[in-house]
Amino acid sequence: MAKQVSLKATLRPGIGRQHARRTRAAAMVPAVVYGSHLKPIPIQVEARAVERVFKHATSENMLVELSLDEGGQTTNRLAFIQEIQHHPLSDQVLHLDFHEVRADEKLHAHVVIVAVG
Numbered sequence: 801m802a803k804q805v806s807l808k809a810t811l812r813p814g815i816g817r818q819h820a821r822r823t824r825a826a827a828m829v830p831a832v833v834y835g836s837h838l839k840p841i842p843i844q845v846e847a848r849a850v851e852r853v854f855k856h857a858t859s860e861n862m863l864v865e866l867s868l869d870e871g872g873q874t875t876n877r878l879a880f881i882q883e884i885q886h887h888p889l890s891d892q893v894l895h896l897d898f899h900e901v902r903a904d905e906k907l908h909a910h911v912v913i914v915a916v917g
Contacts, residue, residue, distance in 0.1 A: 804863070804865055805853050805862055805863070805864050805865065806864065806865040806866075806867060807845050807846075807849055807850070807853065807864055807865070807866055807867070808845070808846065808849065808867045808869070809831065809843040809844065809845045809866050809867065809868050809869070810843065810844055810868070810869045811841070811842070811843060811844075811868075811869070811870055811871070812830060812831075812842040812843055812844045814842075815842050820895070823844050824847075824894070827846065827847050827848070828844040828845065828846055828847060829844065829845045829846075829847050829850050829893050829894070829895065829896055830842070830843075830844055830894075830895055830896075831843050831844065831845050831895065831896035831897065831898060832895075832896075832897055832898070833866065833868075833877065833879060833898045833899075833900055834882070834897065834898065834899050834900065835899065835900035835901075837900075837902075838900065841868075843866075843868065845896065847893070850893050850896070851893070854893070862880075862881055863878060863879070863880055863901070864878075864879050864880075864881060864898065865877070865878055865879075866878075866879050866898065877900050878900065878901055878902070878903065879898035879899060879900045879901065880898065880899045880900075880901055880907065880909070881896065881897070881898060881899075882897040882898060882899040883895075883896070883897040884896055884897075
């Protein structure tokens, strides 16, 4: 079984372009948690932690345990990384989309297989 990856996240104070720029200036990555049973939640994740996770990962498609700090109360959520937006020149992570999944829920994903050799 694959190693469980965990990230700490906090609620984002606002949404929109200006708030995203302020979030990136504070060395954080803006993100959103979607799910079939909840409203979208705007969050922010520490940029260094995201880089550390992808540095040791074999692909960008993985399950992540989000430790979400919601105003003093911490909840753990299991999420699948749905989309990652990179800067075209610097390859810096600009935005993350997480899709929350449940342990009893089926997940269908498209996996790209590249033959080498």
